[in-house]
Amino acid sequence: MSHEIESTLHEERLFQPSQTFSEQARIPDMATLQELYQKAEDDYEGFWADLARKELTWHKPFQTTLNSNHAPHYRWFEEGELNISYNCLDRHLANNGDKTAIIFEDEKGNNRHISYKALHRDVCRFANALKEQGIEKGDRVILYMPMCPQAVITMQACARIGAIHSVVFGGFSAQSLKDRIEDTGAKAVVTADGCYRGGKIIELKATCDKALEIGGNSVQTVIVLKRSGHDISMTQTRDIWWHDALKNVADECIPTWVNSEHPLFLLYTSGSTGKPKGIQHSSAGYLLGALMSTKWVFDIREDDIFWCTADVGWITGHSYVAYGPLAAGATIVMYEGAPTTPNGDRFWEMCERHKVTIFYTAPTAIRTLMKLGDELPNKHDLSSIRLLGTVGEPINPEAWMWYRSVIGKEQCPIVDTWWQTETGAIMMAPIPGAVATKPGSCTLALPGIDADILDEKGNSITAPNKGGYLAIKKPWPSMLRTVWGDDQRYIDTYWSYFDGKYYLAGDSARRDEDGYFWIMGRIDDVLNVSGHRLGTMEIESALVAHPRVAEAAVIGKPDETTGEAIFAFVVLRGERPEGGIDEALTQELRKWVAKQIGPIAKPAEIRYADNLPKTRSGKIMRRLLRTIASDEEITQDVSTLENEAILLQLRGKS
Numbered sequence: 162m163s164h165e166i167e168s169t170l171h172e173e174r175l176f177q178p179s180q181t182f183s184e185q186a187r188i189p190d191m192a193t194l195q196e197l198y199q200k201a202e203d204d205y206e207g208f209w210a211d212l213a214r215k216e217l218t219w220h221k222p223f224q225t226t227l228n229s230n231h232a233p234h235y236r237w238f239e240e241g242e243l244n245i246s247y248n249c250l251d252r253h254l255a256n257n258g259d260k261t262a263i264i265f266e267d268e269k270g271n272n273r274h275i276s277y278k279a280l281h282r283d284v285c286r287f288a289n290a291l292k293e294q295g296i297e298k299g300d301r302v303i304l305y306m307p308m309c310p311q312a313v314i315t316m317q318a319c320a321r322i323g324a325i326h327s328v329v330f331g332g333f334s335a336q337s338l339k340d341r342i343e344d345t346g347a348k349a350v351v352t353a354d355g356c357y358r359g360g361k362i363i364e365l366k367a368t369c370d371k372a373l374e375i376g377g378n379s380v381q382t383v384i385v386l387k388r389s390g391h392d393i394s395m396t397q398t399r400d401i402w403w404h405d406a407l408k409n410v411a412d413e414c415i416p417t418w419v420n421s422e423h424p425l426f427l428l429y430t431s432g433s434t435g436k437p438k439g440i441q442h443s444s445a446g447y448l449l450g451a452l453m454s455t456k457w458v459f460d461i462r463e464d465d466i467f468w469c470t471a472d473v474g475w476i477t478g479h480s481y482v483a484y485g486p487l488a489a490g491a492t493i494v495m496y497e498g499a500p501t502t503p504n505g506d507r508f509w510e511m512c513e514r515h516k517v518t519i520f521y522t523a524p525t526a527i528r529t530l531m532k533l534g535d536e537l538p539n540k541h542d543l544s545s546i547r548l549l550g551t552v553g554e555p556i557n558p559e560a561w562m563w564y565r566s567v568i569g570k571e572q573c574p575i576v577d578t579w580w581q582t583e584t585g586a587i588m589m590a591p592i593p594g595a596v597a598t599k600p601g602s603c604t605l606a607l608p609g610i611d612a613d614i615l616d617e618k619g620n621s622i623t624a625p626n627k628g629g630y631l632a633i634k635k636p637w638p639s640m641l642r643t644v645w646g647d648d649q650r651y652i653d654t655y656w657s658y659f660d661g662k663y664y665l666a667g668d669s670a671r672r673d674e675d676g677y678f679w680i681m682g683r684i685d686d687v688l689n690v691s692g693h694r695l696g697t698m699e700i701e702s703a704l705v706a707h708p709r710v711a712e713a714a715v716i717g718k719p720d721e722t723t724g725e726a727i728f729a730f731v732v733l734r735g736e737r738p739e740g741g742i743d744e745a746l747t748q749e750l751r752k753w754v755a756k757q758i759g760p761i762a763k764p765a766e767i768r769y770a771d772n773l774p775k776t777r778s779g780k781i782m783r784r785l786l787r788t789i790a791s792d793e794e795i796t797q798d799v800s801t802l803e804n805e806a807i808l809l810q811l812r813g814k815s
């Protein structure tokens with residue numbers, strides 16, 4: 162009993178896909194989806210092999226679909242050779258060369274359309290420039306760039322010549338950049354002078370200089386894109402302007418054919434302990450996962466305008482900006498600035514301007530924009546939108562319902578997509594034309610993905626609503642291949658828990674009576690109150706369901722009697738109470754949670770703040786909150802905090 166994670170969230174609402182949506186969808190009903198499931202179950206390898214042959218363009222065909230001889234090091238499509246940039250660009254040229262690949266808008270509102278033909282040419286030219294700078298197949302290239310077309314061009318150019326890219330999000334510090342450069346042993350860095358965010362200049366080049374001052378000795382070349390146009394310093398022998406690097410290069414670049422397993426990129430992700438892990442992805446398997454999920458989950462069609470708001474510094478920006486939609490030949494939107502510049506309706510204004518049909522963002526953005534009120538989205542014509550998506554953390558039912566009614570006008574399916582940097586592509590999500598949705602559930606695993614909920618011993622938990630460990634029981638094409646430079650960590654982190662048999666995702670989850678998956682939080686976020694294991698997410702959802710609460714983060718504070726006591730940090734809609742104290746409201750919220758979930762989940766303490774501490778990717782910094790709640794000294798890195806002043810509020814000292 163004590164190892165079960167108890168579920169407290171009960172959601173009854175069910176939304177069927179509308180007939181108009183289903184009629185035109187790639188997978189129009191449950192029967193069609195069931196056929197895919199069945200095929201994957203009857204012949205797992207055959208299922209993926211057929212897709213790989215049909216959906217990717219190969220230079221040399223593969224013989225072996227899956228080689229498991231060195232598990233947990235799996236190889237997919239082993240003998241095959243292909244080029245990822247060829248698959249994203251060249252193959253669309255004959256029929257769709259003039260089609261817009263990228264609609265780009267900067268923070269000031271300038272925008273520009275780039276056709277597949279133009280993008281292909283730009284990628285070829287930059288690939289040639291990289292070669293001229295001595296970059297060869299297998300070399301690592303770090304990107305430290307704004308969210309602009311040149312970021313995608315650089316990623317695609319690396320792919321074209323078989324160089325391995327590693328994108329470092331532009332919000333990371335010089336120290337983090339240096340660490341990543343050193344871990345990859347990168348030969349080159351591609352950056353920009355700077356970019357605008359929230360009207361302020363982000364000093365990319367200056368930060369890069371600092372990183373290379375304190376280390377990163379493997380770097381021979383820094384290529385600098387002129388974006389902000391402000392003064393920066395260039396180091397003669399090392400730095401070269403992007404436009405100078407492009408002088409005298411050819412418009413054509415024959416793709417370098419690489420093996421299926423050739424690393425396409427490394428992307429660093431932090432866990433709760435230790436230094437960030439360089440997640441290594443493959444070429445063929447990765448692209449197949451990104452492409453199939455784009456087609457299945459986003460139901461992408463010829464005429465869609467797809468806007469995934471994630472920065473290319475995150476996996477979402479890899480799979481659903483730089484690779485998946487381009488491999489599908491779609492039109493994507495890229496935006497360089499902040500979501501609330503100049504106003505809180507920037508996203509909605511852009512959806513209207515560019516006639517966005519599919520909009521994909523994070524729950525944290527949805528909650529932030531929800532807090533600003535309905536008038537902002539209501540000012541705009543959002544009728545072009547036909548599908549909405551979320552990713553990154555559990556979405557609380559309140560935010561889900563707001564997204565559905567205020568943005569989707571009750572017409573659009575919402576795809577809540579569960580996946581990870583490590584999985585490379587979406588693993589669980591509703592297939593929008595076929596699967597009915599429930600607010601807060603990522604519903605079912607995609608065809609060819611064997612997700613399950615296991616107990617400590619690795620046995621499947623079949624009883625409904627019993628929480629356990631989320632695991633993936635069969636290898637899948639877009640899975641990570643290793644942790645760069647630390648293979649043991651790959652084995653220890655993901656495979657050792659279930660004796661090398663299953664992939665441990667690190668999340669807790671449950672399945673309801675209909676077999677729908679509900680993510681309960683990270684395993685290390687589980688609370689233990691008087692012997693009851695409670696997921697933080699469910700208590701947070703209950704708090705956010707209160708009309709006065711905009712956001713909530715719940716953590717466990719060590720407690721002599723109960724093991725852990727529930728400590729809630731709350732952001733209200735509207736003003737924070739004077740001095741952070743409102744006894745009446747605190748009592749009301751405690752009662753509210755008790756009523757929604759049960760007395761066991763009643764927060765022992767509630768603290769009000771204007772904001773919650775978040776990582777750059779929008780995840781709540783729970784470890785920091787635990788430190789704060791226990792009144793311990795902060796030893797964590799708080800340099801990525803958007804607003805350090807809130808630390809005082811969180812500590813209850815202002």
Ligand code: WT7
Nearest residue numbers: 477552553554555577578579580581582668680
């Ligand atoms: C972790 C992975 C995958 C792109 C962005 C995050 C959480 C992700 C959901 C979702 C509930 C989610 C999980 C997962 N997560 N999507 N739809 N519902 N939780 O990538 O930084 O690698 O984080 O994000 O805890 O393990 P990441």
